[in-house]
Amino acid sequence: MSTRTLWLAALLLCGFCGCSGDAAKPDPADESGASSTAAPSPPKASRGTIGVSLLAFENPFFKVIADNIDAEAKKNGYDCILLSADNDATKQSNQVKDFIVSKVAAIVVSPADPHLIVPAIEDANAAGIPVFTVDIPCPSPNVKIVSQIATDNLGGGREAGNAIIEALGAQGGKVAILGFAAAQSCILRVKGFQEVIEAHNANATNKITIVGEYESEGKRDRGAAAMKDILQSNDGLNAVFAINDPAALGARAALEQAGKADAVIIVGFDGQPEGKRAIREGKIYADPIQFPDRMGVEVVQAIIAHSKGKEVPAETLIPTKLYKKADAEQDPSLK
Secondary structure, three states: OOHHHHHHHHHHHHHHHOOOOOOOOOOHHHHOOOOOOOOOOOOOOOOOEEEEEEOOOOOHHHHHHHHHHHHHHHHOOOEEEEEEOOOOHHHHHHHHHHHHHOOOOEEEEOOOOOOOOHHHHHHHHHOOOOEEEEOOOOOOOOOOOOEEEEEOHHHHHHHHHHHHHHHHHHHOEEEEEEEOOOOHHHHHHHHHHHHHHHHHHOOOOOOEEEEEEEEOOOOHHHHHHHHHHHHHHOOOOOEEEEOOHHHHHHHHHHHHHOOOOOOOEEEOOEOOHHHHHHHHOOOOOEEEEOOHHHHHHHHHHHHHHHHOOOOOOOEEEEOOEEEEHHHHHOOHHHO
């Protein structure tokens, strides 16, 4: 065979075998045993969807809870539907009913009205969907709630009472309460506050007089309106306990408008960023602060444990921490 014939045969053989100048170089993907053209791994299947209906996202406290539920759920393979009830019990009941139709894996509720939500929760119970409450309980004996995750509101109210006693000092004085009668959590705060004031008065020379409890609905505008009513009917008011930061900030605005901002001490509740800034600026004396981020995480962990057949506490209470001006001045979140 001639040299030319041998060269042509070699060329043809290379063509059939796919030879090229780079063919001898190993593909990096081949070195690891994976094909460079292999299809990507399919995404992990969701463990289900958690339906969440919270009191009102206009209140930053509930938005923090929602954000942390969402983050913790996604970290553990769940999807979320996050809805605001906007303080509307009927709207919330319809949201829960929609969750049932969607066959969610679990439902989380902070009831706009603990009594009006009962039929919707009964429907969820009948459908076999576990229900969890966060912040606001549903105490009805007719429904099954797997677990309630909340602040220790009674203990927080006691902290608020001690803060008022500290702020007023030995001279005592008159204090008004800005409450929220529809929210069980706020009822507990007021109860704890009253307990501490009553115990203080048992031995105090100069007592602290609670002049009354006024409805704020936990809102800034209603807190301001209530504060105006209090000032008109009570001379010489010395302090106010507001059941949350929006009500406290509303009270502060009304006091400033009346020219009495420096005459009345305010103790709030929550520890929302705006409330903390007001404490740093001396507009609010102190807050028993809550930890809504932890509440969001805890409720998802309870859902996961329940899904695995583990026993879940019927109630988990997260303690508050009294937050004052010195704390605000060292708070990195306010820098």
